[in-house]
Amino acid sequence: MFGLPASAALLDLVSDPILTLRSDLSALRGNAAARDWLGPDTAEGWRALxxxxxGRLDAWLREATRAIDxxxxxxxxxxxxxxxxxxxTLHLLRDRPNWLLHARLSAAQAQDPPLAEWLALAAGxxxxxxxxxxxxxxxxxxFAALHAPPTAGPDAPASLNELPDLLQALLGWHHGAPLPALAAQRPQDPALITEAEFTDRHGQSHWLLARLRLWRQGERTLLLAALEDQSPLRERDLAHQQLDALMDTAAVGLATFQPEAGWLKSHRKTAPLRAGSKLPVGSLQGIHRDLVEPASLPEFERLQRALKRGDAVEVRYAVRHxxxxxxxxxxxxxxxxxxGGRRSTSxxxxxxxxxxxAENALLLRAESExxxxxxxxxxxxxxxxxxxxxxxxxxxxMFGCELDExxxxxxxxxxxxDDDHAFHAEPGSDVFECQLRGRDGRQFWxxxxxxxxxxxxxxxxxxYALLDIDRRRAAEAQTRLAEASLARIIEGAPLAITLHEAQTLRIVKLNQAAAALAGLPEDALLDGDPTRLFGSELGARVEADMREALASQALVQREYPVPGPQGTRLWDTRLLHLAGTTPGDAPQWLLMVASDVxxxxxxxxxxxQAAIAQRELLVREVHHRIKNNLQGVAGLLQQTAARRPEVAPVLKEAVGQVQAIAQVYGLQVGASGPLLIKRVFDAIVxxxxxxxxxxxxxxxxxxxLLxxxxxxxxxxIPIALSLNELLxxxxxxxxxxxxxxxxxCDLGGVAVEIANAGQLPEGFELGAIRSGVSGLGLVRALLPRRSAILSLAQVETDVVCRLELMPPSVVHNPATKHAS
Incomplete structure (x- = not known):
């Protein structure tokens, strides 16, 4: 039994003839197939049939109507x-108060596939x-797979109102009726397009794009919706973006060579060269032979041959940029x-x-060593x-000879x-002392x-590392002299210097400045711990820092407030461990050097503080002068508008824009950081x-939240100009x-609603307005794309403009502790 709804638009899609009959069984109307069958005047064609x-057709019609009722x-x-x-072959259906008569013509006549077959073939x-x-x-x-569970029947859901709210909004359906933008659609208008991110019953997210159209014919209105899954396109764009970021971060040039197509260039633009930046090598097309250094030309030619033959190769060469x-x-x-079987070379x-x-530096370092x-x-x-x-x-x-000898x-x-000589024995890590003989016959130890x-x-x-003993003795004498000189320097230095035993941290040596730091004589401080030098409370902290320096075996720098007769003094202290005589030994001593800072x-x-104060003063002065200059510019524009009435409207609009910018700079005088949205709102209004x-x-x-x-x-400034233009x-x-x-103002962001009496033009679309220097074009050009939403809607006799601002276009006040 054929069961399509009695809608003229829908019946025209059916390939079989369908007649709508009145209660007296006369023809009211027919679909396109019925008009092709019975002629343009379906009523007259039905009467002739x-x-x-x-009488057998009329008799069947009377019996069928009584049976169906x-x-x-x-x-x-x-x-x-x-x-x-x-x-x-005829079938009669009841569609109160009328009847539907479906005629199935013989198979000899070609038929269009039914609507159900077209829907089944649609991929989206x-x-x-x-x-x-x-x-x-x-x-x-x-469509059923988007939301319906596997156990749901084939007809579920039966109404758009049973769909999830997000899916209803995507289909242009809200509170049991089409959206105003969809209801105002005309036949010649393009399809209404909506987009949303929808999560299906499996938990997978899809970015869906819907094309919507209302089909009106007679008293019936049908909603036709075709959805497309844009997720692969978005994922592809994201993959391109991630690949570009990876290539930019790693300084990698990527190109593809196909024998039949040549070089395939990258879709992204190459960043301009800057001094100190890496060479952009997106493909070999930018590397000419005349850029290659002569010493690297053989390797470069090997690379060119490998490209022509399609061989795998790795070549390093130098160019002169x-x-x-x-x-x-x-x-x-x-x-x-x-x-597809095509050859390609990456x-x-x-x-x-x-x-x-770095390799050259290693060679130079080896030569330097x-x-x-x-x-x-x-x-x-x-x-x-x-x-x-x-x-x-x-x-x-030492040996009195040259290397080549x-x-x-x-x-x-x-x-x-001598077989027992150290040079004939197996080398070891122990220090040895022996006698050697030079090429001139001189023997020395x-x-x-x-x-x-x-x-x-x-x-x-x-x-082998060899040191002449005589030379060492001379060196030791010089070392002792240097140590004595260093001791005198340390004693007279203005720095507080102490030497501590690593295990107990007791003071072994100190100079006069260290004694002055503690306010005690040297004899009273020797063999004492850090608490005797800094006091009990601060000494415990210094002792912990000394243990840290010994454990890390690295220089530790601290600043300590040391109380004294003239008040608290700040001492910059450096703690350094002194290792043992042989490598790997635990530190034996800890050196502390402190200076009064x-x-x-x-x-x-x-x-x-002076620099901060000067900067804030300069910023306030600059903002104040900018505001005064902008107001001066606005005054000049107003005077010009008074003298030139033909350009007064344009200049008046420019004056408003300049005044809006001046208001923002005026609010920034005496303030730092972000501006309160309430203050900017009041100033622009x-x-x-x-x-x-x-x-x-x-x-x-x-x-x-205000x-x-x-x-x-x-x-x-962009948002202030936008508010100025909208008002x-x-x-x-x-x-x-x-x-x-x-x-x-709410927890999610800020919204500004402006309502005025008026009527939007028929078919008005905010997205069709191009960016410009005034009006909605300027607002669209100024507002950030991702964190601002501008909409215009007709609400009864008013036009309501709504501007929604979300982070990062708006931020929380740093002076408050509010958390969204």
């Missing part, structure tokens, strides 16, 4: 043989509903095959200048598997023929040690009232009627 069929099955309809050889969710009652007439499986100078690039070529280019510079070792007084001899490899200047002078010979040529280190080739290298810190604090000579009724809701929401400095627009189009403005 009844006459041609004789009595809720009994209707008798089968007599087959009708048409003049063109076709056959028609699709819906057909009665726009008057909200009853769902048709939907496909993709006109702005950034000499840069090292590493290019990897990775051939592959795409899913080329990744890295700026490895830092790595090359050799130079340093060559200048020390200790004789150093390096011995490998094949004999002596290197000697520094001190060793060559002994290079490659065993170390024994420098020692007596040295003290030294030997260290074995592994080589890159798997062998072992032995390094009271005056220095006070001077630094005074300079800081007052400025517009003075400029227009009109009264604007204002109200504010939000309680304590003193919490603020505008950041960067957003204050001016309401006054211009308000037909002289009062204008109402309301400020609403």
């Amino acid at each position: 009844r006459q041609a069929a004789g 009595a809720t009994r099955p209707a008798p089968p309809a007599p087959p009708l043989k048409l003049p063109d050889g076709q056959r028609a 969710p699709a819906l057909l509903a009665d726009a008057t009652t909200g009853r769902v007439l048709r939907k496909n499986a993709a 006109p702005e950034l100078g000499r840069r090292w690039l590493l290019t990897r070529v990775a051939p592959g095959v795409l899913a 080329v990744v280019t890295l700026d490895v200048t830092a790595q090359a510079q 050799r130079a340093v070792l060559d200048s020390v007084l200790v004789g150093i001899v390096t011995v490998g598997a094949h004999g002596i490899e290197w000697m520094n200047r001190s060793a060559r002078r 002994v290079q490659g010979q065993p170390l024994g040529v420098l020692a007596p023929d 040295v003290i030294g040690n030997a260290v074995q280190t592994p080589r890159d080739d798997g062998g072992v290298q032995t390094t 009271t005056e220095q810190r006070a001077a630094e604090q005074a300079r800081l 007052g400025s517009v009232q003075r400029m227009q000579g009109r009264v604007i009724t204002t109200t504010a809701e939000g309680g304590a 003193d919490d929401w603020c505008l950041p400095e960067a957003e204050a 001016g627009n309401a006054l211009r189009h308000g037909q002289g009627a009062p204008v109402r403005c309301q400020l609403i």
Whole structure:
């Protein structure tokens, strides 16, 4: 049994002829297929068909109507043989107060697929509903999968009102009726587009885009909705954004080469070069042969050959950039095959200048270390598997020979023929003392040690450090002299210096400045702990810091307020452990060096406070002057408008904009940080009232939140200009009627509603307004995209403009403790 609703728009979609019959069984109207069957005048065609069929068709119609009204099955309809050889099978349905007659023509006639088949073929969710009652007439499986549980029946839900609120809003349905924007849609208007993020029954989020249209014919109105899942497009855009960020962060150039298409350029724009930045190498197209240094040309040619043949290769070469100078690039070529069988080559280019510079620095460091070792007084001899490899200047002078005289010979040529000699024994970490013989026959005693280190080739290298004892004695004498001089310097230094035993932290040595710090003689402080030096309370803190310095084996810096006869003094203290005589030993001593920085810190604090005060004064002065200058500019524009009436409207609008900016700078005089939204709101409303000579009724809701929401400095002027334009627009189009403005603050953000008498143009769309220098175009250009929402709606006889501001366009007042 055919069961489509009696809607002319829907019946026209059916490929079979369908007639709407009156109670007397005369034809009221027919769908497109019925008009093709019976002629343009379906009533006359139906009458002619009844006459041609004789009484058997009328008799069946009377019996079928009585049976259907009595809720009994209707008798089968007599087959009708048409003049063109076709056959028609009739079905009668009740659609009070009328009847629907469905004619199934013979199979010889080609038929259009029914609407249900088209909905089943649609990949995206699709819906057909009665726009008057909200009853769902048709939907496909993709739409049912959005919300219905698997156990729900095929007809659930039966009404749009049973859908989730978010899905209703996406379909343009609100409180049992279409949205005003959808209801005002005309036949020639484009489809209404809505977007929303919807979570299906599996918990997966989808960004859905809906195209909506109302189909009106006769007394029935149908809602047609086609939905598209935009999630893959959004994910693709996000992936592109993440890839671009990754490439920018890692300084990686990426290009793709296909033999049949050549280089595939990246979709993003390359950032301009700046001094000190890395070389942008998005593809090899920007690297010309004349940029490559001559020494790297063979490697660059190898790279070009690999690209032509599609071979995998990794090449490093140097280029000379006109702005950034000499840069090292590493290019990897990775051939592959795409899913369609096409060959493709990915080329990744890295700026490895830092790595090359580091390698060169290591070579220079090795040469520098050799130079340093060559200048020390200790004789150093390096011995490998094949004999002596290197000697520094001190060793060559010690043995009275040059390196080429002994290079490659065993170390024994420098020692007596004694099997027990240290040079013939296995090297160890212990210090040895032995007699050596120079190439000139001179014998001398040295003290030294030997260290074995592994080589890159798997062998072992032995390094001997030798010191002539006579030279050491002289050095020791010089060391003692230096220590005595250092002791005299420490004693006379203005710094408080103490030496503590690592385990007990008792004071072993101190100078006069340290005794003055404690206010006690030196004898009273020796063998005492830090509490004797700093007092009981502060001493415990100093002792804990000393333990930390010993545990970390690093310099620890602290500042201690030390009370004294002249008040509390601030001492900058540095604690450093002194390790034992051999590597790996635990620290034996702790050195403390302290200096009085009271005056220095006070001077630094005074300079800081003076700088802050000067900055705030300068900022206030700048804001004040900007405000005065802007007001002066506004005055000049007003004078020009008075002299030039033909441009007065344009200049009056510019004066309002300048006055709005001046109001913001005026509010910033004497203030720092974000501006209260309430103050900016009142200032702009007052400025517009003075400029227009009109009264604007204002109200504010939000309680304590009115003193919490603020505008950041960067957003204050754009939002102030936007409020100025919206208020001016309401006054211009308000037909002289009062204008109402309301400020609403809640936990989520701030909203401003402006209402004026008026009527929006038919088919008005805010999104179709282009950015400009005045009116709604300026507002759209100034407002931030992601954190501000502007809407215009017709509410009875008023036009209501609503501006919603959300973080970060608005921020909480730093002076309050309110938390959203």
